[in-house]
Amino acid sequence: MDLTDELLRGSRLALARILTQIENNTQQGRQALDVLFPHGGKAHLIGVTGAPGTGKSSLVNQLAAAFRRGQAGGPRRVGIVAVDPSSPFTGGAILGDRVRMRDLAGDTGVFIRSMASRGSLGGLALATSGIVLALDAAGYEIIMIETVGAGQAEVDIARLAHTTLVVEAPGLGDDIQAIKAGILEIADVLVINKADRPGVESTERALRSMLQLAHPSRRIFQDTTFKAGHRPAIEIPENTAQSLGEAANESVWIPPIQRTVAIEGIGIDEVVQEIERHRQYLEESGELEKREWARLKSEMDLLVRETLVKQWSARVSSSQYHAIVQSLALREISPQQAVKKMLGDD
Amino acid sequence: MDLTDELLRGSRLALARILTQIENNTQQGRQALDVLFPHGGKAHLIGVTGAPGTGKSSLVNQLAAAFRRGQAGGPRRVGIVAVDPSSPFTGGAILGDRVRMRDLAGDTGVFIRSMASRGSLGGLALATSGIVLALDAAGYEIIMIETVGAGQAEVDIARLAHTTLVVEAPGLGDDIQAIKAGILEIADVLVINKADRPGVESTERALRSMLQLAHPSRRIFQDTTFKAGHRPAIEIPENTAQSLGEAANESVWIPPIQRTVAIEGIGIDEVVQEIERHRQYLEESGELEKREWARLKSEMDLLVRETLVKQWSARVSSSQYHAIVQSLALREISPQQAVKKMLGDD
Numbered sequence: 001m002d003l004t005d006e007l008l009r010g011s012r013l014a015l016a017r018i019l020t021q022i023e024n025n026t027q028q029g030r031q032a033l034d035v036l037f038p039h040g041g042k043a044h045l046i047g048v049t050g051a052p053g054t055g056k057s058s059l060v061n062q063l064a065a066a067f068r069r070g071q072a073g074g075p076r077r078v079g080i081v082a083v084d085p086s087s088p089f090t091g092g093a094i095l096g097d098r099v100r101m102r103d104l105a106g107d108t109g110v111f112i113r114s115m116a117s118r119g120s121l122g123g124l125a126l127a128t129s130g131i132v133l134a135l136d137a138a139g140y141e142i143i144m145i146e147t148v149g150a151g152q153a154e155v156d157i158a159r160l161a162h163t164t165l166v167v168e169a170p171g172l173g174d175d176i177q178a179i180k181a182g183i184l185e186i187a188d189v190l191v192i193n194k195a196d197r198p199g200v201e202s203t204e205r206a207l208r209s210m211l212q213l214a215h216p217s218r219r220i221f222q223d224t225t226f227k228a229g230h231r232p233a234i235e236i237p238e239n240t241a242q243s244l245g246e247a248a249n250e251s252v253w254i255p256p257i258q259r260t261v262a263i264e265g266i267g268i269d270e271v272v273q274e275i276e277r278h279r280q281y282l283e284e285s286g287e288l289e290k291r292e293w294a295r296l297k298s299e300m301d302l303l304v305r306e307t308l309v310k311q312w313s314a315r316v317s318s319s320q321y322h323a324i325v326q327s328l329a330l331r332e333i334s335p336q337q338a339v340k341k342m343l344g345d346d
Numbered sequence: 347m348d349l350t351d352e353l354l355r356g357s358r359l360a361l362a363r364i365l366t367q368i369e370n371n372t373q374q375g376r377q378a379l380d381v382l383f384p385h386g387g388k389a390h391l392i393g394v395t396g397a398p399g400t401g402k403s404s405l406v407n408q409l410a411a412a413f414r415r416g417q418a419g420g421p422r423r424v425g426i427v428a429v430d431p432s433s434p435f436t437g438g439a440i441l442g443d444r445v446r447m448r449d450l451a452g453d454t455g456v457f458i459r460s461m462a463s464r465g466s467l468g469g470l471a472l473a474t475s476g477i478v479l480a481l482d483a484a485g486y487e488i489i490m491i492e493t494v495g496a497g498q499a500e501v502d503i504a505r506l507a508h509t510t511l512v513v514e515a516p517g518l519g520d521d522i523q524a525i526k527a528g529i530l531e532i533a534d535v536l537v538i539n540k541a542d543r544p545g546v547e548s549t550e551r552a553l554r555s556m557l558q559l560a561h562p563s564r565r566i567f568q569d570t571t572f573k574a575g576h577r578p579a580i581e582i583p584e585n586t587a588q589s590l591g592e593a594a595n596e597s598v599w600i601p602p603i604q605r606t607v608a609i610e611g612i613g614i615d616e617v618v619q620e621i622e623r624h625r626q627y628l629e630e631s632g633e634l635e636k637r638e639w640a641r642l643k644s645e646m647d648l649l650v651r652e653t654l655v656k657q658w659s660a661r662v663s664s665s666q667y668h669a670i671v672q673s674l675a676l677r678e679i680s681p682q683q684a685v686k687k688m689l690g691d692d
Contacts, residue, residue: 034683037680040677041677289675304658304688307689325643329635329638331387334383337380342650
């Protein structure tokens with residue numbers, strides 16, 4: 001039997017092998033992606049990102065356990081993809097896995113995969129996307145994609161998700177600096193983990209004012225903020241915002257702030273409920289379709305870029321390339337003229 | 347007279363106009379780059395990067411003044427390019443400029459340019475590279491490129507420089523986290539600014555151990571470390587490192603750690619001396635040529651990528667594109683099949 005058939009029939013071994021092929025970008029891996037693609041699109045993809053030290057891994061662990069217990073709508077199969085673009089060793093991810101193995105050991109409803117860093121950010125995003133597709137096709141209904149930090153890589157990878165959790169924690173230094181505006185824009189649910197630590201109030205205040213700064217035209221309520229980055233169906237002028245009722249809530253997602261103490265399991269069920277609520281919002285508002293569309297489009301654009309460069313470098317001989325760089329270095333030709341020569345346009 | 351001729355004859359107005367054209371990536375801007383390219387390659391390019399709050403702008407300010415005073419080798423003309431990839435408003439950069447204008451006002455030997463954020467990281471790096479070329483051709487002998495933070499953008503922009511300063515400061519939270527390994531690898535000179543603050547000792551200790559962590563096979567001396575990222579001409583086994591004398595110093599750059607209190611002008615001359623010493627090392631070791639080569643090569647590669655994508659999108663009609671994305675979203679074709687259709691390869 002073919003490996004992809006075995007995967008579709010539930011073989012963990014076949015899944016593991018295909019994941020390795022996808023990660024190594026082999027011919028078999030690329031073929032598997034084509035075969036599996038029609039079987040994807042069923043899972044709920046949850047991105048989890050935050051700075052080191054926020055306890056993301058423990059949170060993901062606890063969320064996985066909660067989804068397994070079937071906190072909302074029966075037990076679900078859970079896939080976890082841990083990505084660490086900054087480290088070539090995925091140090092944190094591997095450590096996290098050990099902890100997870102202890103807690104989730106022997107549960108065949110959970111599959112955990114750590115991803116090593118790849119050459120380019122584009123490569124990492126594409127590989128992650130392939131891993132997610134394979135888990136999705138294999139029947140994992142909840143897939144959590146965990147990334148470290150707040151760089152471009154994390155933002156790119158978060159674009160893969162339907163629901164993005166941004167994790168903060170008190171006492172990680174200057175809160176305003178720790179939370180990059182770019183990362184707040186992708187947050188659907190904000191989690192303050194380690195909420196039993198001193199400084200939790202100021203972390204929450206900082207989060208609220210950051211959200212307000214990012215959207216000065218929106219009124220920020222006591223515990224609600226208008227969704228960053230998602231234009232509501234109806235533009236709401238500031239002075240009428242307070243009088244808006246159910247109608248506005250239907251079309252606008254307000255990213256909630258939820259406190260947790262992950263290692264003690266505190267606040268976990270509430271985060272699961274917020275995720276479910278967000279899923280419902282995505283479905284009812286038509287936003288789910290839009291995000292799927294955007295996700296596939298951005299994956300394709302990335303693949304187009306990589307393919308164009310690959311095709312081009314196959315056309316150019318290394319001696320040609322070298323000669324052009326040489327005359328560039330001697331300033332005989334400008335970079336733009338060099339590019340024309342490289343692309344055979346002159 | 348042509349604008350580029352005026353620039354080459356020293357007109358600040360012509361320079362300012364050309365910089366705007368380059369930043370907006372207009373046809374005239376691109377033409378100017380071709381004309382100016384043979385006149386470039388003379389300036390010493392200094393990258394200055396570090397987290398917000400480290401006082402980078404004050405440091406750059408003071409360094410500019412020191413180069414103007416001619417601390418080492420007579421007064422030099424100084425160009426400053428302030429890049430803030432994270433902010434669409436270049437808030438920090440604009441504020442920094444106001445302070446600079448007060449200090450450096452009326453000095454025609456100084457030219458300051460802030461760069462607004464551009465669409466893509468690649469676009470920003472290319473525009474910065476063009477700005478630097480124009481300043482170089484206009485006769486600015488020292489060009490400082492200031493970037494905020496430690497993301498991919500900063501690393502890319504730092505690649506433009508001959509000498510890269512990484513700026514730290516005590517009391518910015520967890521030092522180990524604040525200094526990303528990637529940014530340390532590009533450092534030629536480490537500056538601990540605000541060195542009159544408490545915690546300076548632990549910041550310096552953290553920097554040393556980070557350097558050591560990054561290069562466990564190298565012995566780290568009391569105040570010397572082997573250069574990260576630059577393979578020395580001779581590989582030095584750990585047990586013989588201590589017995590190496592002058593011979594090793596000729597081929598290995600040891601990134602020094604220099605304390606400063608920029609707003610009081612303390613330690614500035616020492617940083618200038620380290621920059622001069624690094625310039626000398628670059629010239630004597632042949633590293634300068636290698637860096638120029640790598641810099642132009644990476645600029646050309648980026649330009650090739652951008653051009654390939656631009657040429658491709660000119661070929662594809664928007665209705666074609668839309669139809670392919672549609673059948674992708676319906677999962678009729680896989681992303682890889684979509685790319686083949688997009689590129690007309692199937």
